[in-house]
Amino acid sequence: xxxxxxxxxxxxxxxxxxxxxxxxxxxxxxxxxxxxxxxxxxxxxxxxxxxxxxxxxxxxxxxxxxxxxxxxxxxxxxxxxxxxxxxxxxxxxxxxxxxxxxxxxxxxxxxxxxxxxxxxxxxxxxxxxxxxxxxxxxxxxxxxxxxxxxxxxxxxxxxxxxxxxxxxxxxxxxxxxxxxxxxxxxxxxxxxxxxxxxxxxxxxxxxxxxxxxxxxxxxxxxxxxxxxxxxxxxxxxxxxxxxxxxxxxxxxxxxxxxxxxxxxxxxxxxxxxxxxxxxxxxxxxxxxxxxxxxxxxxxxxxxxxxxxxxxxxxxxxxxxxxxxxxxxxxxxxxxxxxxxxxxxxxxxxxxxxxxxxxxxxxxxxxxxxxxxxxxxxxxxxxxxxxxxxxxxxxxxxxxxxxxxxxxxxxxxxxxxxxxxxxxxxxxxxxxxxxxxxxxxxxxxxxxxxxxxxxxxxxxxxxxxxxxxxxxxxxxxxxxxxxxxxxxxxxxxxxxxx
Amino acid sequence: xxxxxxxxxxxxxxxxxxxxxxxxxxxxxxxxxxxxxxxxxxxxxxxxxxxxxxxxxxxxxxxxxxxxxxxxxxxxxxxxxxxxxxxxxxxxxxxxxxxxxxxxxxxxxxxxxxxxxxxxxxxxxxxxxxxxxxxxxxxxxxxxxxxxxxxxxxxxxxxxxxxxxxxxxxxxxxxxxxxxxxxxxxxxxxxxxxxxxxxxxxxxxxxxxxxxxxxxxxxxxxxxxxxxxxxxxxxxxxxxxxxxxxxxxxxxxxxxxxxxxxxxxxxxxxxxxxxxxxxxxxxxxxxxxxxxxxxxxxxxxxxxxxxxxxxxxxxxxxxxxxxxxxxxxxxxxxxxxxxxxxxxxxxxxxxxxxxxxxxxxxxxxxxxxxxxxxxxxxxxxxxxxxxxxxxxxxxxxxxxxxxxxxxxxxxxxxxxxxxxxxxxxxxxxxxxxxxxxxxxxxxxxxxxxxxxxxxxxxxxxxxxxxxxxxxxxxxxxxxxxxxxxxxxxxxx
Numbered sequence: 001x002x003x004x005x006x007x008x009x010x011x012x013x014x015x016x017x018x019x020x021x022x023x024x025x026x027x028x029x030x031x032x033x034x035x036x037x038x039x040x041x042x043x044x045x046x047x048x049x050x051x052x053x054x055x056x057x058x059x060x061x062x063x064x065x066x067x068x069x070x071x072x073x074x075x076x077x078x079x080x081x082x083x084x085x086x087x088x089x090x091x092x093x094x095x096x097x098x099x100x101x102x103x104x105x106x107x108x109x110x111x112x113x114x115x116x117x118x119x120x121x122x123x124x125x126x127x128x129x130x131x132x133x134x135x136x137x138x139x140x141x142x143x144x145x146x147x148x149x150x151x152x153x154x155x156x157x158x159x160x161x162x163x164x165x166x167x168x169x170x171x172x173x174x175x176x177x178x179x180x181x182x183x184x185x186x187x188x189x190x191x192x193x194x195x196x197x198x199x200x201x202x203x204x205x206x207x208x209x210x211x212x213x214x215x216x217x218x219x220x221x222x223x224x225x226x227x228x229x230x231x232x233x234x235x236x237x238x239x240x241x242x243x244x245x246x247x248x249x250x251x252x253x254x255x256x257x258x259x260x261x262x263x264x265x266x267x268x269x270x271x272x273x274x275x276x277x278x279x280x281x282x283x284x285x286x287x288x289x290x291x292x293x294x295x296x297x298x299x300x301x302x303x304x305x306x307x308x309x310x311x312x313x314x315x316x317x318x319x320x321x322x323x324x325x326x327x328x329x330x331x332x333x334x335x336x337x338x339x340x341x342x343x344x345x346x347x348x349x350x351x352x353x354x355x356x357x358x359x360x361x362x363x364x365x366x367x368x369x370x371x372x373x374x375x376x377x378x379x380x381x382x383x384x385x386x387x388x389x390x391x392x393x394x395x396x397x398x399x400x401x402x403x404x405x406x407x408x409x410x411x412x413x414x415x416x417x418x419x420x421x422x423x424x425x426x427x428x429x430x431x432x433x434x435x436x437x438x439x440x441x442x443x444x445x446x447x448x449x450x451x452x453x454x455x456x457x458x459x460x461x462x463x464x465x466x467x468x469x470x471x472x473x474x475x476x477x478x479x480x481x482x483x484x485x486x487x488x489x490x491x492x493x494x495x496x497x
Numbered sequence: 498x499x500x501x502x503x504x505x506x507x508x509x510x511x512x513x514x515x516x517x518x519x520x521x522x523x524x525x526x527x528x529x530x531x532x533x534x535x536x537x538x539x540x541x542x543x544x545x546x547x548x549x550x551x552x553x554x555x556x557x558x559x560x561x562x563x564x565x566x567x568x569x570x571x572x573x574x575x576x577x578x579x580x581x582x583x584x585x586x587x588x589x590x591x592x593x594x595x596x597x598x599x600x601x602x603x604x605x606x607x608x609x610x611x612x613x614x615x616x617x618x619x620x621x622x623x624x625x626x627x628x629x630x631x632x633x634x635x636x637x638x639x640x641x642x643x644x645x646x647x648x649x650x651x652x653x654x655x656x657x658x659x660x661x662x663x664x665x666x667x668x669x670x671x672x673x674x675x676x677x678x679x680x681x682x683x684x685x686x687x688x689x690x691x692x693x694x695x696x697x698x699x700x701x702x703x704x705x706x707x708x709x710x711x712x713x714x715x716x717x718x719x720x721x722x723x724x725x726x727x728x729x730x731x732x733x734x735x736x737x738x739x740x741x742x743x744x745x746x747x748x749x750x751x752x753x754x755x756x757x758x759x760x761x762x763x764x765x766x767x768x769x770x771x772x773x774x775x776x777x778x779x780x781x782x783x784x785x786x787x788x789x790x791x792x793x794x795x796x797x798x799x800x801x802x803x804x805x806x807x808x809x810x811x812x813x814x815x816x817x818x819x820x821x822x823x824x825x826x827x828x829x830x831x832x833x834x835x836x837x838x839x840x841x842x843x844x845x846x847x848x849x850x851x852x853x854x855x856x857x858x859x860x861x862x863x864x865x866x867x868x869x870x871x872x873x874x875x876x877x878x879x880x881x882x883x884x885x886x887x888x889x890x891x892x893x894x895x896x897x898x899x900x901x902x903x904x905x906x907x908x909x910x911x912x913x914x915x916x917x918x919x920x921x922x923x924x925x926x927x928x929x930x931x932x933x934x935x936x937x938x939x940x941x942x943x944x945x946x947x948x949x950x951x952x953x954x955x956x957x958x959x960x961x962x963x964x965x966x967x968x969x970x971x972x973x974x975x976x977x978x979x980x981x982x983x984x985x986x987x988x989x
Contacts (some may be wrong), residue, residue: 060600064825066588067580067602067703069738099821101867105840110824161840163829292867294876297710297818299739 010445015183016224019256023224026252027232028181028217030244032194034204035212036079037149042147042171043070043113050210052151054164055308062169064108069298072097076171077302079203080120080145081312083173086197087317089124089141091309095144097299100290106150106163113172114146116293118300123418126197127321127342128189133335138190139178148172173204179218179229184245191215192343196320199345208240212438217246219251220260231265235279237270247272253277323348331360340368347380353389358396366396372409372419387416408432436483444482445490448473459495467491501526502666506723509669510567511557520552520559520570527572527616529666530877537639539652539662541577542585543617545707548572551614558612565725567750569612574662575670577618578625578655579605580703580713584615589623589633589655592826594833600912602703603735605671606712609729610707615920616668619672619970620658622824623853625707626677630657631912632855640909641665642951648911650723650951653683653925659717660687670718670727674704676711677811678905678929681941684717685904687790688943688980690725690971691717693929696936697742698730700735706822708815709740711933721942721972723755728964744962750964753912753972759793763957764897768804770926778903778953781945785901785955788977789970799897801889806882807931811881812923813866814934817912819856820863826851858919887935894960899970902928904954908947928956940971944978952980 019023041048044061061068082493086090096118099111105311121143127135149448150168154161177193179189195213198204205212220232238244250272255265270279295301318326327338341364342348356362362387371392375385395416399409404427412426420426425431448470449456459466467488474487501523502507504512512518526544537935553568553909580586587593601609609615616841621646622632629651630638638657641664643650652661656673662684663671673680684691692715699714706712716727729750734743765786770779786796827845828834835846852860866875893900932939938961941954955974959967 063830065580065585065598065600065831066593066705066825067598069702071737071739101821101824103824103827103841105827105829105842108825108830110827111821178937193691202865290869292821292864292869292872294821294867295874297708297740298706 006102015185017221017252017256019260021260024221024252024259024335025182025249025496026037026223027179027220027222027229028187029179030177030181030190031098031216031218032175032177032191033214034083034175034194034198034206036145036171036173037204038076038079038171039071040073040075041169042073042076042145044169046169047211048170050192050212051165052164054166056166058066058165058168062108062165064110070113070296072299072302073171076145077120077304078312078321079171080143080173081304082316083198083311084121084124084174085309085313085316086144086201087121087124087143087175089127089140089143090122091304092118092120093304093306093309093481094118094476095120095302096331097145097296097302098293099296102289104149104150104152105161106165106168108150108165108168112147112345113296113299115144118301119144126193126235128193129184129324130185130189131337133339135339136186138180138186141176142172143175144175146172157294179220184248186475187217187248188241188245189363191244195318196345200319200323201317203230213347214239217244217247217251219248220265221252221255232266233267233268234269236269236282238272243272243274244272244280246274246277247279250277250422254279320345327360331355333360333364333365337364337368344382350382350385350389354393354396356393358393359400362400366392370413376497378417381396384420387413391416391422398423398427402434402436403427404432404482405434405484407484408480409436431479433481434483435478435481436486438486441486441490444474445476445487445494448477449494456495467495499833502530502669504844505720506567506571506669506718507720508728510726513570514564516559520555520572521549523570524548524552524572524614524616528675530665531616534641534665534667534723534809536911537641537661537665538636538666538669539619539638539658539667540574540617541587541620541633541635541658542669544584544615545617547584548614548616551609553573553613555612555614561771565610566730567611568608568730568845570614571669572614572616573727574616574668574952575605575608575658576621576656576659576672576674578621578674578705579618579672581615584618586618586705587635588625589621589635590826590851590853590856591653592636592833592848593831594851596832599701603700603737604704604731606703607730607733608672613730618655619662619671622655622657622679623856624705624819624862625655625674625676625712626819626855626859627654628678628682628922629910629912629915630654630683631916632853634853637922639912642686642688642909643911643939643947645951648913650909651686651912652711653686653905653909655679655683656691656717657683660684660689660691663687663689663717663719670716670723672712672714672727672731673717673927674707674712676713676815676935677933678926680715680717681929681939681954681956682905682925683846684941685943685952686909688952688954689717689719690721690940690942690975692728692940692967693933693938694728694732694964694966697740697744698732698746698938698962698964700733700738700741701717702735702737706818707824708818709786710818711811721940721968722750723976724752724940724971725749725968732964735777742962745967749965749968753968755969756973756976757793758789758970758973761794761899761966762797762897763794763970764799764893764900765790765796766801766804766893766900766902767798768801769902775907777947778906781953781955782901782948784978785925785944788974789901792973792977794962794970797897798903799893799900801886801893801931803882803885803889804931807886807934808923808927809932810879810882810886811926811934812862813875814883816863817861817867817876817879818863820860820867821859823852823856838880846861855919883934886931890931890937898960898966900955900958903942904928904956908949908951908953909926929932931958932958937961940967941973942971942978944974945980
């Protein structure tokens with residue numbers, strides 16, 4: 001059992017806030033804005049590259065010039081349908097784009113084209129992976145497609161706000177969960193799972209730091225045992241998994257304190273301040289809009305055929321859960337190991353390359369225990385791993401063919417992690433090799449027995465532990481190159497003679 | 498030169514082909530007349546340089562035997578709601594101050610590519626909102642048929658500048674746009690032909706939007722045949738407009754000149770015969786019926802039972818869409834900006850100063866009917882009624898091929914009249930609005946004169962995308978109506 005599973009019992013306990021008088025549980029729903037991976041925007045041909053010069057990727061449509069009309073980018077819809085299928089959700093063959101009207105300087109048309117009453121994707125669900133291989137189903141309420149707004153830059157000029165419209169019109173998928181999340185850990189697992197799904201499907205970068213995935217969190221609390229939902233607050237625009245988890249914790253604690261001091265939680269929009277570790281209410285003016293939704297008369301209702309959806313379904317990439325099950329079924333991995341390896345598409349691809357033609361459990365062990373530790377220590381992603389899957393495979397091959405011992409393999413692995421090069425080269429350079437020749441090993445064992453009669457007597461007197469000492473002596477004599485398993489067996493045989 | 502300016506497009510086309518005159522001569526005659534008729538205020542912007550260059554190019558093409566077709570070298574006017582590349586576009590509003598589009602609307606681009614010569618941009622009600630052309634930031638347009646009783650008359654609206662320019666022979670034809678009657682009603686007031694095609698027939702791309710589900714471009718001309726020639730070039734599918742229809746236009750000019758309407762069935766919507774209809778309108782309508790019968794068409798009564806809800810429905814849907822469409826005029830990216838200390842204040846001051854009273858009124862109505870708590874009672878209900886109104890027409894067209902109705906409830910009124918109560922003004926659209934809500938093609942053609950000697954129009958309404966039948970019936974009606982499309986005020 002792995003170290004992380006020591007917490008198993010704790011993980012299975014519900015997340016409870018112990019108030020002064022009673023225990024409280026937290027109810028969380030998440031709204032994730034995932035930027036559709038597409039070369040062009042939702043309703044214009046302008047590019048969508050991240051980090052381009054301000055206002056260099058803006059068409060007349062994006063800037064809402066007079067007489068400009070939106071034309072739907074079919075690829076964005078395909079991506080959203082693909083994502084919807086990945087969320088086990090119903091695809092609505094008729095959906096409607098509506099206008100969400102509000103004034104802001106970075107919203108050129110004065111309305112955002114979004115979906116409201118009739119979204120593209122209806123109800124679905126995802127499984128989230130929790131500690132020790134357990135999982136939980138989180139309901140998806142809907143996924144709808146909408147345009148992003150531009151960016152207001154308030155810090156570029158002493159008296160003016162500058163506007164960058166590169167992002168204006170970029171396609172987003174808003175994925176709304178059911179209020180099924182009960183702890184910060186579950187929220188984190190949900191976001192990681194969502195990110196894994198969109199990355200597996202290549203429908204979104206899933207990069208929260210660059211803003212290609214953003215999250216609004218709805219939080220409420222209620223006494224353990226109650227069934228009624230209480231007033232929720234919405235924490236807007238939280239931009240990392242860690243902050244989402246922190247924000248839920250802080251907001252839940254705040255609400256408990258409000259109730260326990262006789263107050264009432266107000267339905268409001270709040271922001272999370274990670275430096276202070278607290279949420280604060282936005283001014284009413286910052287969110288009190290009457291959006292005056294109505295169907296966009298520039299666009300006809302979006303009508304898909306069942307064949308179109310079936311065509312996308314037929315070309316779906318493997319999803320994280322499917323891959324996880326395959327690892328359990330085909331590789332004989334534990335649910336926990338399979339979940340860990342499939343959480344990131346790149347890690348899973350690395351693992352499969354490594355496991356190809358090798359012992360899958362051994363490969364899983366090395367990736368999870370050794371490689372992830374190195375990546376973690378070096379702060380790298382698996383895409384930037386210092387050790388390629390092929391090199392790690394070569395190392396495992398040296399070990400499984402008894403060219404080197406397991407201990408030596410660890411040593412070589414550490415060297416590879418520090419940029420030491422190919423495993424074969426390191427083995428040669430350090431003169432590492434394993435003596436497996438029976439004759440040579442027998443000679444070493446005989447020499448050790450002959451040179452240490454006192455210890456031989458102790459063993460024969462019943463001290464089994466002395467066997468380890470003998471192994472050590474032989475390893476020392478062979479500069480660690482003797483095969484420990486063979487040495488062990490030989491020692492037992494000869495000492496008992 | 499008044500002979501050159503009085504030509505139909507068809508005659509000018511033939512004259513150019515025979516080299517009786519050049520495109521440059523045509524243009525010069527018109528530019529001179531536009532200058533002389535400045536008091537009509539029909540044009541907001543005269544594009545003399547553009548016109549001369551395009552006319553010279555048309556003449557060159559003709560010399561090279563590379564003429565592009567019927568409209569090559571024909572001088573036309575463009576309603577100032579169409580964005581024109583490199584030429585100021587105002588929508589009749591102060592809020593678009595200094596706006597010069599870097600693009601050309603699809604419809605005006607098609608006309609330009611066909612060789613039509615743009616003389617200038619015509620005046621209109623601000624953002625096409627009005628029936629009198631008095632809401633323009635650039636001042637009212639005078640109807641060339643006026644004055645009467647010492648008062649200048651309105652040309653109708655919103656395409657009032659285009660209608661006045663065509664009637665006063667300040668162009669051979671013009672583009673208009675029709676949302677609830679903005680082509681047909683001014684055509685009726687100015688004694689010209691105006692056609693609103695089926696919604697989706699002409700691309701809306703590059704036309705400043707008023708109410709997206711209703712706006713439709715169309716031709717304004719002095720004959721049904723000319724309307725067909727113009728529409729042939731203006732219409733067509735455009736992949737930049739998602740509401741544009743990929744449906745063949747057909748040969749329109751042939752239909753317009755065919756004259757044979759034997760066997761066609763024309764419906765008379767009985768609900769249009771409302772109490773208080775003026776005697777001369779009723780008489781005009783009867784005259785139309787008789788002409789059609791004499792030409793061998795069968796004329797029958799039909800019922801459009803939801804007609805009386807049309808105006809109320811229109812004045813919910815059109816302002817709702819307008820309130821959203823006009824949100825982009827915020828002082829941030831183009832047009833007028835009134836500087837202020839905060840963003841909200843900048844919006845308020847820019848939009849307060851930039852929009853006129855009628856536009857502000859419609860934005861307020863539109864925002865109200867879409868707002869939380871009122872949406873179901875107003876906007877949603879209006880959409881349902883709109884479907885019922887469209888259904889009335891669908892049912893009627895099961896038995897008839899087209900409908901005949903008056904275009905407007907009166908002849909042109911004086912500038913300044915009907916201004917106190919917006920509802921009175923909105924009643925001008927009573928015969929045109931139902932067709933707009935149903936998205937159907939309709940043409941207004943002059944069919945007679947009122948007691949004051951002012952033109953009155955009749956309207957032919959057709960099935961969706963059946964412009965050909967509409968033009969066929971209109972052509973026949975025109976031939977026997979005996980209307981001389983010549984304003985009293987012709988200065989030639």
